[in-house]
Each structure stands twice: as C-alpha cells, then as structure tokens.
Amino acid sequence: ETGVTQTPRHLVMGMTNKKSLKCEQHLGHNAMYWYKQSAKKPLELMFVYSLEERVENNSVPSRFSPECPNSSHLFLHLHTLQPEDSALYLCASSQVVRTPNGYTFGSGTRLTVV
Amino acid sequence: QKEVEQNSGPLSVPEGAIASLNCTYSDRGSQSFFWYRQYSGKSPELIMSIYSNGDKEDGRFTAQLNKASQYVSLLIRDSQPSDSATYLCAGQGGKLIFGQGTELSVKP
Numbered sequence: 227e228t229g230v231t232q233t234p235r236h237l238v239m240g241m242t243n244k245k246s247l248k249c250e251q252h253l254g255h256n257a258m259y260w261y262k263q264s265a266k267k268p269l270e271l272m273f274v275y276s277l278e279e280r281v282e283n284n285s286v287p288s289r290f291s292p293e294c295p296n297s298s299h300l301f302l303h304l305h306t307l308q309p310e311d312s313a314l315y316l317c318a319s320s321q322v323v324r325t326p327n328g329y330t331f332g333s334g335t336r337l338t339v340v
Numbered sequence: 341q342k343e344v345e346q347n348s349g350p351l352s353v354p355e356g357a358i359a360s361l362n363c364t365y366s367d368r369g370s371q372s373f374f375w376y377r378q379y380s381g382k383s384p385e386l387i388m389s390i391y392s393n394g395d396k397e398d399g400r401f402t403a404q405l406n407k408a409s410q411y412v413s414l415l416i417r418d419s420q421p422s423d424s425a426t427y428l429c430a431g432q433g434g435k436l437i438f439g440q441g442t443e444l445s446v447k448p
Contacts, residue, residue: 266348266440267440268344268437268438268439268440268441269384269428269438271435271436271437274435282435316383316384323435324432324434325432326371326372326389326391326432327389328372328374328376328386328389328430328432328436329386329436330386331376331383331384331385332383333382333383334382334383
C-alpha cells in the first residue's frame with residue numbers, strides 16, 4: 227500500500243467516549259501532521275511531528291492528544307469532545323518539516339460528535 | 341488578519357473558458373506556494389507548486405507568483421466539468437498555511 231492511509235474513514239462518537247484516529251504513511255517521510263478542516267474554514271494545523279518528536283502544538287485543547295510512536299505512524303486520541311469538534315481530520319506527511327515540495331494528505335476521518 | 345486569503349466563491353465558468361483563482365498572503369517569509377485541489381468529500385491533492393516570481397506551466401494549469409505584491413494565482417485553461425472542485429492556496433514559511441479555498445464550478 228502506498229501514500230498516506232487514515233482509519234477510520236467515518237466516526238460518530240458521544241461526548242463521553244474515547245476514540246483514536248490512526249494515520250500511516252508509506253512514503254518514507256520524516257514529518258507528519260494533523261489538520262482539522264471545518265466547513266468554510268481554512269485547514270487548521272493542529273500538530274507537527276518530526277522524527278517522532280512533536281515540534282508544534284497550535285493551542286489545541288487537551289481533549290486532543292497526539293501520539294507518534296515512529297516516523298510512519300501517527301495517532302490522534304480523542305476524549306470528552308464537544309459537538310463543535312465535528313470536522314474532517316486530515317493527516318499529512320512530508321519528507322521534512324520545512325519541505326519545498328508540499329505535503330501528501332490522507333483521505334481523512336469524518337468525525338461527528340453527538 | 342488572515343495569513344492566506346482567497347475569495348471563497350463560488351466561481352462559475354463555462355466549459356472551455358479560463359478559470360482564474362487568486363490568493364494573497366501576509367507572511368513575507370513564505371518561500372514556497374502550492375495549489376491543492378479538493379473534490380467534495382475527498383482529501384486535498386497537490387496540483388501545482390511555485391517558488392520563484394513569474395509563471396509556471398503544467399498542462400492546462402499555470403501558476404503565477406508575485407512576491408512583491410504577495411500574490412499567487414492559478415489559471416486553468418480549457419476548463420472541464422471535472423475541474424469543478426475547491427482549490428486551496430497554501431504558503432510555506434516555517435509551516436504550511438492554507439487559505440479557506442475557492443469553490444470552482446465549470447458548467448457544461
């Protein structure tokens with residue numbers, strides 16, 4: 227399998243649930259990212275990892291907890307979310323953080339919080 | 341102030357026409373610029389990148405960059421209904437920052 231793979235594709239969860247989003251990249255990249263995409267808003271960068279080390283956390287609420295066990299895998303652990311957290315969550319990867327070549331995105335997880 | 345700004349549209353053009361998508365950015369430290377295409381319900385797909393002032397052509401797509409004016413554009417020649425999508429402009433300084441996207445509709 228190639229590219230950036232995200233699972234699950236769709237997720238519906240209650241506000242008291244705990245769930246995790248998974249991302250895997252098969253490109254040999256060293257940097258991985260989580261973005262949030264809400265309707266009619268720009269993609270919001272949430273977290274940046276470079277070689278498993280978190281290098282950026284853009285004021286994201288603590289109910290979102292990232293984990294990067296190795297350079298190919300990235301998780302986003304979710305707990306006690308709010309309805310306004312419903313959005314498309316996109317994982318991306320790049321060769322290095324300051325790449326001139328853009329990012330490759332996964333297909334995203336459509337999250338609905340009820 | 342938005343860091344990367346696009347007209348959200350929708351922009352509607354007839355099939356075969358030229359579609360012109362525009363983007364401005366505020367971070368003068370941005371060095372690389374990208375256009376992504378996103379079909380409804382799908383993830384963004386990189387279609388063009390540009391790093392130097394001037395034009396860059398790839399098939400029916402031409403990206404234009406003017407760093408003095410902090411302006412990036414994407415021209416799509418001979419627009420096709422399959423080009424109907426949201427086009428995201430992004431600029432990279434320390435990190436990749438996206439605009440809100442312009443929705444393009446190409447009418448047969």
